[in-house]
Amino acid sequence: MSRNKKSSRWGEGLLPGLAVLMVLLGAGRAEAILTPNAQHDFSERIMDVASWAVDGFAPIEVQARRRTSVRMLAKRFGSPADEIRRLNGLGKGDEPERGTMLLLIPRRHPRHERHHVHLAHLGETFESVAWAYKVCVDDLVSWNWRVDARRLKVGTALRIHRERRRCDRRSGHLDYWTRLGSGPGYRVRTPSRAWGTKTLIHTLRRALVSTHQAYPDAPRLQVGDISHNHGGPIARHLSHRVGRDVDVGYYIKTPIGTDDHDITWRFQVATPETLEPEKTWHLISELLQSGKIKVILMDYELQGALYRYALSQGVSERRLRWIFQYPKGYGTGGMLQHYPGHADHFHVRVRCQPDEEDDCEEDSE
Ligand SMILES: [Zn+2]
Structure with missing residues (x-):
């Protein structure tokens, strides 16, 4: 079918950028623009004029609204009024009837820069999309408030207002949130709940990796919940709302089920007898040496076991x-x-850092 061939050639060739766009110009007074790739049932006319593309501008169809006039279209799309009349069989002085599909070859797309649509692909997150378009994650979330930011699915259309100013740190969070992935010597239990401030993630990762380097044979440590992306309430926790809290398992003498595929892998209760004080102490002191820690919550009896070990190591x-x-x-x-x-x-909770003052808030444990 020649028709299909033509339409796929448009999609790949002429204006790849345009092909992904489904542009809706404002509300009310504007026309709906359908692009060749938008899987619409295009009339034969538009197929016939595929070869008419001017300076790389592919023909588009526009549905006339109540007050659509040739002059208005000419102004908006930069196409000559005669051309619009000729393409649509309109005589001099005729105006398009409401609802008719008009063919035109735009020389510019006045507003499409504002409403770019990005289709999410595998592995993308709001953060990575925001990064790619240099917009704020918060803005992206608000433009796409219907989309669950925590469960971005492949193929989800994300609206991006491209004329927005670049993201800055204060309004942004672009530099502020990141996700901990599993790494050497530790495993993240739930990736969707492993979002935190960069301060927390970097501090934690550094301490975990350092402990792994010191004890490469130690069983993998389990890292539990941090926060959802951009925080907010999280099931089973009072805190963990602001990306500055993380739950970490203990090194214990006889860990069970540390296999990656073991879905039953849970935190295991440590006692002063089963705790591995040497490795746990290494991890805790790495965290404390970072200077970023506000507090670490730990059972008193386990503190005792660590205390005795630290004392034996000559800690003042x-x-x-x-x-x-x-x-x-x-x-x-x-x-x-x-x-x-x-x-x-x-x-573990990290303190608010000086550059986070505006965003950083204390919540209760
Ligand atoms: Zn916790």
Whole structure:
């Protein structure tokens, strides 16, 4: 079928950019523009004039609305009025009837730059699309508020207003959120819940990798929830809303089910007897040395096991006092704080960083 051949040639050749566009010009007074690739039932006319493309502009069809006039179309699309009349069999002084499909060869697309449509492909996230178009993730989310940002599906059409200013740090978050992927020595349990601020992700990743380098044979550590992309409420947690919290498992002596394919892999309760203090201490001290940590929530008894190990390694008493509540007692000061429910994982929170002040908010544990 020659008709199909022609239409696919348009899609690939003349104006690839235009081919992905389904442009809707504003509301009310504007026309709906259908492009050759929009899987519309085009009339034979448009197929016939495929070869008429002018300066790389492919013909398009426009549906006339109530007040559409030839002059208006000529102005909007930069095509000569005579040409529009000739293509559509309109005599001098005739105006198109409402609802008729008009053929024209636009020399410009006045507004298509504003409403570009991007079709999501495999592996894309709001963040990566925003990055590609140099727009803010927040803006992208608001232009596409019907789309669930956490579950971007392949083929989802995302609207992108291309005339928007570039994203800056204060309004942006473009530099602010990132996702932790599984890496050497650790596994991320739920990738969709592994979004956090760059400060948290970088600090955590550095500490995990350093621990893996020191103990390459250690079983892979499990990293639990951080946040959804751009935060917000998250099931089973009071915090984890702002990308600055993460749950991490303990190194224990007899871990079970650390296989990647084991879906039952869960945090396992550690006791002072089963905890691997050496590896856990390495990880905790790497985190603390970053200077980015606000607090780490850890069971008091497990603090005791770590404390005894750190003491045996010659850590100064002053530093021990700064780090541990143990043996000062529950409720005392320390970077490690006892909190119920933290015997099978510890919870790390990073502080607000100076460059995040505007965005950074404290929420309660
Ligand atoms: Zn937590």
